[in-house]
Every structure is written in structure tokens, then in C-alpha cells.
Amino acid sequence: MLFSTQDLKYSHPGQPQFSFSDISLDKGDSLLVLGKSGSGKTTLLNLLGGLLKPQSGTVILGTADLTKMDGAKLDLFRGKNIGIVFQKPHLLAPLSVKENLVAAQYFAKEKGQNVQSLLDELGIGAKANSSVKTLSEGEAQRVSIARALVNKPQLILADEPTSSLDDENTEKVINLLKNQAEKIGAALIIVTHDQRVKDHISNFIEVKAT
Numbered sequence: 001m002l003f004s005t006q007d008l009k010y011s012h013p014g015q016p017q018f019s020f021s022d023i024s025l026d027k028g029d030s031l032l033v034l035g036k037s038g039s040g041k042t043t044l045l046n047l048l049g050g051l052l053k054p055q056s057g058t059v060i061l062g063t064a065d066l067t068k069m070d071g072a073k074l075d076l077f078r079g080k081n082i083g084i085v086f087q088k089p090h091l092l093a094p095l096s097v098k099e100n101l102v103a104a105q106y107f108a109k110e111k112g113q114n115v116q117s118l119l120d121e122l123g124i125g126a127k128a129n130s131s132v133k134t135l136s137e138g139e140a141q142r143v144s145i146a147r148a149l150v151n152k153p154q155l156i157l158a159d160e161p162t163s164s165l166d167d168e169n170t171e172k173v174i175n176l177l178k179n180q181a182e183k184i185g186a187a188l189i190i191v192t193h194d195q196r197v198k199d200h201i202s203n204f205i206e207v208k209a210t
């Protein structure tokens with residue numbers, strides 16, 4: 001087992017508690033997180049990425065329990081092992097495409113992956129030296145995927161990665177995420193409302209407000 005959670009519970013201050021279904025994934029597995037607006041999907045993703053600490057339960061990646069790590073140790077672990085694609089790309093605006101990826105390597109103390117060939121694979125190699133401010137939405141989304149993959153993480157988390165994309169780019173982005181996850185042996189978890197994504201990945205959990 002590469003990634004698993006057990007008995008995860010979390011409540012935002014003053015809010016009812018969420019109890020999340022257990023997850024277990026092997027290398028190369030994909031999982032969708034479905035559920036109504038406000039049901040706790042983003043909250044779950046933040047717990048899985050160590051961006052929130054649960055009130056109880058465990059999040060195990062490889063041999064490490066994220067819920068037991070803090071501060072710089074957790075940041076470095078996340079940088080090396082977890083790639084996160086946020087709903088909006090959140091790129092570093094003053095930098096070029098390539099520099100955004102190099103910065104992600106720098107923060108994780110990783111240098112392995114050839115940035116240009118990754119950008120080429122994602123079809124944005126020609127934009128490597130462009131300012132991220134000049135990118136279209138679909139291009140910026142692909143750069144944020146490249147940034148999530150650049151340190152060859154064991155776990156890839158994506159929050160509504162296709163919500164602002166047309167059908168063609170949605171298909172491209174889902175295939176990119178699936179193919180890259182398989183290639184690097186990562187587990188892939190995608191939060192979505194998008195029926196078009198459900199057509200590509202059959203394994204899912206549903207988050208319900210209780």
C-alpha cells in the first residue's frame with residue numbers, strides 16, 4: 001500500500017465535524033473525490049496534503065504519517081513527495097514558466113527532473129521562457145500540473161483541475177495527470193464535480209456532510 005488514511009475527522013472552528021471514509025491506494029491508482037458543494041472535499045484534500053491537521057486519524061504516505069509531522073520537516077516532505085494542483089494555478093507572477101518549476105525544485109531541495117523535457121511532454125515547451133502572466137488559462141493549468149509533477153511525487157492531489165477548461169483541454173488535462181501518475185508510479189486523487197472527469201476514472205469516494 002502506498003497511501004492510506006484511517007478514521008480521519010476534522011472540524012473547522014465552530015463548525016460540525018466531518019468524518020471521512022478511509023482511503024487506500026497503490027502506486028498508479030486513481031481516485032475521484034465527489035460530493036456536493038460544501039460537503040468537505042477541499043477540506044479532505046487539505047488533510048491529505050498535510051495542509052490541515054486532523055483532530056484524529058492518520059494519513060500514511062509510504063512509511064510516514066503526515067499527521068505526526070510539523071513545520072519545516074512537513075514542508076520538505078510535502079515538497080518532495082506530494083504534488084498539488086490547486087483549482088486556480090497560483091503561479092509566481094514575476095517569474096517565467098521555467099523559473100516557476102525551478103523554484104518548486106529549489107524549495108524541495110530536488111534537482112533531478114529535466115524541466116524542459118517535462119514542459120515539452122505537457123505541450124508547453126515553447127512557452128518555457130515566457131512570463132506566466134502571458135499564458136492562457138489552459139496553458140497556466142498545464143504549468144501548474146508540470147509544477148506539481150516536477151519533483152516526481154508519490155502522491156498527486158488535484159482540486160477541480162478542469163472546472164474552467166473546455167472539453168478538449170479537460171480531456172488533455174485528465175490524460176496528462178493519469179499518464180504522468182502512471183509513469184512516475186504515483187497515486188492520483190482528484191476532487192471534481194465534472195462529469196467529463198467521471199467518464200475517465202471509475203474509482204471514487206463520496207464525501208457527505210453528516
Ligand SMILES: Nc1ncnc2c1ncn2[C@@H]1O[C@H](COP(=O)(O)OP(=O)(O)OP(=O)(O)O)[C@@H](O)[C@H]1O
Nearest residue numbers: 012013015035036037038039040041042043044207
Ligand atoms: N477555514 C474555514 N473556517 C471555517 N469554515 C470553513 C473553512 N473552510 C471551509 N469551511 C466550511 O467547511 C465546509 C466544507 O468546505 P469545503 O471547502 O471543504 O467544501 P467543498 O466540498 O470543497 O465545497 P465546494 O465544492 O463548494 O468547493 C463548508 O461549509 C465551509 O464553509
